[in-house]
Amino acid sequence: MSSLQKLSDQVQETFSKSAANIFLYYDGEEQNKVIEEMKDIVEKNCFVNAKLTKANEVIERITELHSSDDNILKFKDILEEYKTEMVKIDPDVSRDINLVEFNRQVKDLLKDTENASDAQPLGDSDDDLQFTQDTVNVIDPFTKKRMTDPMKNKTCGHVYDRKSVNAMLKVNPRTRCPVVGCAHKEYISINNLESDIVLKTRLLKKTV
Template identity: 25%
Template structure:
């Protein structure tokens, strides 16, 4: 197998990851629909969807690990004699098996889309709980304040966010693809990533500080849908 064929296969795997992420967003939306109908946290439907999210997170992690190992091994092989290509497959399999053996399923709880799923369901359930008139008025006020504070446009792209991510440190929002791309670029430059929001003092934005806000994504989508109907 040539190195170009390996790179093409990796590209296909990354496309699969995009599809997996889209599927996880759809499952999260369905779980939020159940939560909005005031189902309990232990509803079997929501639990089944959480299991699906965890399985998808596991597959996403495996693809990430496999891709990183292939990239590392092919880089090593490229600096070795041509006959080293014959050992590429065996070396990848060995290193991948070792990596998988060192991982724990409990780590999947920290996957950004797993965290987003649980937060979205919990927040939706809390909003769906019946309360007093005063409670409902307070909730409406909180939602109005949140909507006024959050700009639907990404500070990096200046266009409407598709998958908004909230920074837990400074509470600013960015589109997922844009902020992760910026962090990766800064990492390659051996530099820290400053929050792109003007005036923000957060000079070290880390991927671990970011969480997908599925409720905001849902709100943006609904607003766009309502706008198209007008």
């Protein structure tokens, strides 16, 4: 994974956590207003990332095309070509994976908030479960302790605590999902882990 991609993932993680905090500390019209502002920020960030990616592609293409030219004599032409290509870049980010994922997370948070009145909060011991439409397990399968920062495995859908799964992968990169009965036998990959902001919000509210 490139450093640029890592930075992009970190920024996206920050957006997800911000959305969770908005649902924690805002409600009603104020919540809707702040969420819409966040959506706009995420969309603009996706646009900038898409434009940077396209710009790098332009640079690589022009560099390869003129690699055998006399750079001093051709510099002005190359610069003009670059400017012309850059003006054409106007990416459509409506289907950008990060924007789509953020909107999905917001939708899940909103749905969870609407269903909250139907759920009765339990205590905060390690064995607690919250029953809503599904059974939500808050126990990390590695440490058998209550999670604080849940990460969902996009491959199988199971959830682990961030600290424990990162520690396990450092010790053994060939770690499989430890959940009993998990049908997926692939090794857990950091690239396939994402914050479960709905569960994290529930944990912070102590509704599970």
